[in-house]
């Protein structure tokens with residue numbers, strides 16, 4: 646069990662106690678009611694991919710604004726907190742949040758890396774590992790039907 650909710654931006658974790666939605670922005674506050682560092686996240690067209698995993702209780706956003714790419718993970722310490730956060734974020738985002746499995750963050754980072762190379766990906770829902778394609782080179786789980794590995798680019802037969 647986690648000791649707190651966490652906002653993780655590009656692998657830098659910070660605790661937060663409250664998330665508030667203002668229009669199309671999510672603001673994250675610490676215990677003292679102050680916004681955490683970089684704790685204002687736009688939920689607009691700058692969000693390239695929105696991913697979630699109910700089992701881990703997290704939502705991960707890959708953002709791409711003016712060429713600056715970030716991987717933002719919001720991790721809740723309770724299922725209730727996750728569900729409330731999911732409802733608020735999906736409403737503000739007004740788009741589908743792709744269901745992923747536990748490897749979500751590696752997947753998100755792979756998406757951000759491809760974006761940096763100018764490659765745009767189609768993000769699909771991944772729920773069941775049995776339906777995923779395992780990369781013969783690096784072992785990364787890719788969405789079923791993938792022709793190339795999202796992680797290493799190897800061909801998947």
Ligand SMILES: [Zn+2]
Nearest residue numbers: 780783794797
């Ligand atoms: Zn691979």
